[in-house]
Amino acid sequence: MKGVLLAGGTGSRLRPITHTGPKQLVPVANEPVIQYAIEDFREAGITEIGVVLGNKGREAIQSFLGDGSEFDVEITYIVQGRPLGLAHAVGCAESFVDGDDFVVYLGDNMLNRGIVDVVDGFRAGEFDAGIALQEVDNPTQFGIADVDEAGRVTRLIEKPDDPPSNLALIGIYVFTPRIFDAIEAIEPSWRGELEITDAIQHLLDDGGEIDSQVVEGWWKDTGKPEDVLEANRLVLEDLEATRAGSIDADAKVEGRVDLAESARIESDAVVRGPVSIAENTTIESGTYVGPYTAIGANSTIRNTHIENSVVVGDTEITTSGRIIDSLIGRGAAIGSAEGQLPEGRRLVVGENSQLEL
Amino acid sequence: MRVITLECPDCGTVVAANELEDNRIMKCPGNDCETVLRFDDLPEDDRSFYLENKEQYRL
Numbered sequence: 001m002k003g004v005l006l007a008g009g010t011g012s013r014l015r016p017i018t019h020t021g022p023k024q025l026v027p028v029a030n031e032p033v034i035q036y037a038i039e040d041f042r043e044a045g046i047t048e049i050g051v052v053l054g055n056k057g058r059e060a061i062q063s064f065l066g067d068g069s070e071f072d073v074e075i076t077y078i079v080q081g082r083p084l085g086l087a088h089a090v091g092c093a094e095s096f097v098d099g100d101d102f103v104v105y106l107g108d109n110m111l112n113r114g115i116v117d118v119v120d121g122f123r124a125g126e127f128d129a130g131i132a133l134q135e136v137d138n139p140t141q142f143g144i145a146d147v148d149e150a151g152r153v154t155r156l157i158e159k160p161d162d163p164p165s166n167l168a169l170i171g172i173y174v175f176t177p178r179i180f181d182a183i184e185a186i187e188p189s190w191r192g193e194l195e196i197t198d199a200i201q202h203l204l205d206d207g208g209e210i211d212s213q214v215v216e217g218w219w220k221d222t223g224k225p226e227d228v229l230e231a232n233r234l235v236l237e238d239l240e241a242t243r244a245g246s247i248d249a250d251a252k253v254e255g256r257v258d259l260a261e262s263a264r265i266e267s268d269a270v271v272r273g274p275v276s277i278a279e280n281t282t283i284e285s286g287t288y289v290g291p292y293t294a295i296g297a298n299s300t301i302r303n304t305h306i307e308n309s310v311v312v313g314d315t316e317i318t319t320s321g322r323i324i325d326s327l328i329g330r331g332a333a334i335g336s337a338e339g340q341l342p343e344g345r346r347l348v349v350g351e352n353s354q355l356e357l
Numbered sequence: 358m359r360v361i362t363l364e365c366p367d368c369g370t371v372v373a374a375n376e377l378e379d380n381r382i383m384k385c386p387g388n389d390c391e392t393v394l395r396f397d398d399l400p401e402d403d404r405s406f407y408l409e410n411k412e413q414y415r416l
Contacts, residue, residue, distance in 0.1 A: 050371070053386075062388055076369050078362075079386050081376030084414065091360030092373050184359055188413065194358055 001119065001174075002100050003041040004093045007034060007061050007107035008054025008083055013224045015352035017312070017329045022057025024107045025064060026228055027312055029235040030258075030278045030294050032064060033222050034107045038071045040114040046103060050096040052078045052089045085193030090175070091183040099177055104196075106171035110231050112217030115172055121213040122174040128208035129179060129200060132172035134215045142168035143197050145212055153210040156197045167212070169197070170219050174211075178203060225327045225354070232310050233292040236274035245277065255291070278313065296330070303336070358413055361403045367392045374399060374407045375414045 011018030017026060024034035041049055049068065053061060058079070068075035080092050090104055101122075103115060115132070122130035131153060133145055139160070146155045146164040157164070173196070182202040189195045204210060220231040236256075245259035248267040255273030259265065263277045268285035271277075276294040283289055284302035293306055296313025305322040312330040317323065319336045328334070337346055345357060361374035370387030377383065377396040385392040396404065407414065 058386065062386075067388060076371070077387055078371040079373060079376050081373045081379065082415065084375070088358070088360055088373075091358075092362050092371060094360065095362060095364045096369070096371055180360075187358060192415075194360075 001046055002097055002102040003046040003049040004078075004090060004097070004102050004104045005034070005037055005041070005049055005051045005107050006086065006089050006104065007051050008056070008080055008089060009108070010054075010056050010083070011108075011223075014228070016350040017225070017327060018056075019350065019352070020330065021060050023223065025057065025060055026222065027294065027296060027310065028110065028222065028228060028231045029239065030276045030296060031235075033110060033231075034061065034065070035071070036110050037105045037107055038065070038068075038073060040111060041103070041105065042071065042073055043114050044103070044116045044119045046119075047073045048076075049073050050076045050078050050093045051107075052080050052092060054080055054083050083193070085188065086196035087183045087186065087194035087199045090196060090199070091180060091194070094177075094180050097177065101174065101176050104171075104173040104175065106221075108222050109171045110220045110222060110235075111170075111172070111215060112219070112234065113215065118172055118213045118215065119174060122211055125211055126209065127174075127211040128176050128203055130174035130211040130213065131200065132170050132215050133167040133212050134170050134219050135166050136168040137166070139163035139166045139168060144168055147212050151212050151214075153200075153204065153212050155204065156201050158195075158197055167214065170215060171221070172215075173200075178208065182206070182208075228310055228327055229292075229308065229325060232294055233308065236276060236292050236294065239274045239276065241273065251283075260297075281313075304334075359403075359406060359410075361399065361407055363394060363399055365390060365392050365394060374403065378407065378411075378414075 007024045011023030014023045025032040078092050080089050118132045143158045144163045145153050145167050182199040186198045222228050222231050239256050241256035241258045243259045244261040245263035247265045250267035251265045252270045257273040258276040260279040262279045263281045265283045266285045269283045269287045271289045278297040281299040286303040287301050288305045290307025292308040295311045299315040302318045304317050309326040311328045314331045317334045319334050362371050364371050365385045368387035368390040382395050
């Protein structure tokens with residue numbers, strides 16, 4: 001079995017963070033989102049992975065993943081170019097898949113318990129496809145599957161007014177090569193995209209058997225800033241902390257704090273986990289780093305109160321103000337205006353930034 | 358809809374026809390691959406199908 005990881009898309013809901021990089025490389029607990037998908041594939045025994053790239057952030061993703069050897073997988077790149085829909089992206093992988101069954105994983109999604117159950121469920125029967133589902137509170141906002149008592153999918157409906165179930169498609173699919181015939185048979189939707197739900201529905205209409213697995217544990221689409229913060233919180237909740245870095249004698253460190261070897265917490269700083277602090281980052285004195293915060297590499301935090309936030313990296317934060325529930329992009333500098341006249345906040349803010357002052 | 362792609366003969370990187378047609382001649386986007394890929398490398402049948410149905414491959 002092979003893996004197809006979809007890593008296209010514009011990341012428009014994550015601007016301005018995605019003005020300078022793809023959404024799949026936004027860090028959650030100091031690890032790019034796409035790396036969690038690679039690890040899930042590997043855990044399921046899938047090491048041949050095709051990564052489908054769009055036009056946005058292609059080089060950055062290739063630079064991060066390389067040939068996959070750093071992650072103990074083998075990566076082949078598939079350049080989709082224009083975003084012509086998920087079914088088009090999957091169709092582009094046909095020569096890579098080369099007759100095998102394969103798992104499709106959306107590269108900005110995260111699953112608490114990985115894909116092993118989905119893959120095992122598919123392998124346990126003679127199915128033409130398998131889809132992962134999760135119960136949601138607001139089924140009118142999702143693609144919804146209608147399933148029978150045995151868990152076989154009977155139909156799919158996109159954002160239904162009158163949902164037949166609360167089981168949403170979460171972007172993990174297992175396919176046999178039959179999906180490629182279905183993709184060839186369908187036409188682009190009203191929005192000009194070749195929809196994967198249309199291809200799966202075509203499989204069903206053609207007599208195909210489609211298994212479903214209801215995924216336990218959390219699932220997050222990290223498409224929006226609040227989703228990144230929530231995913232960061234969820235991952236840090238299960239953090240295995242290794243305090244490899246240096247902690248000065250008068251620093252106060254409580255709870256699970258993952259401190260990279262070259263990171264440092266100085267005297268009179270307070271760090272209360274779960275917190276992740278990456279390489280070459282210094283938490284200087286007078287700083288409070290509160291729960292559910294991840295601070296990226298090469299950063300300096302001084303005299304600041306920060307909690308429930310993601311700092312991407314290469315960042316200097318020296319304001320005496322309190323920073324909460326924030327996503328701070330690479331290279332940002334947040335200083336202090338104290339003592340400066342006229343009094344006021346001095347901002348250089350990029351397009352699509354969001355500030356609550 | 359027919360999905361048309363070309364596989365780099367040297368590194369296996371796959372490129373969709375829309376990307377090839379936009380560039381006509383391009384260096385393979387695979388990591389460290391220097392192979393030159395051309396829209397004209399596609400089979401004649403794929404090329405003519407793409408050009409006859411070009412609007413399908415644009416958003």
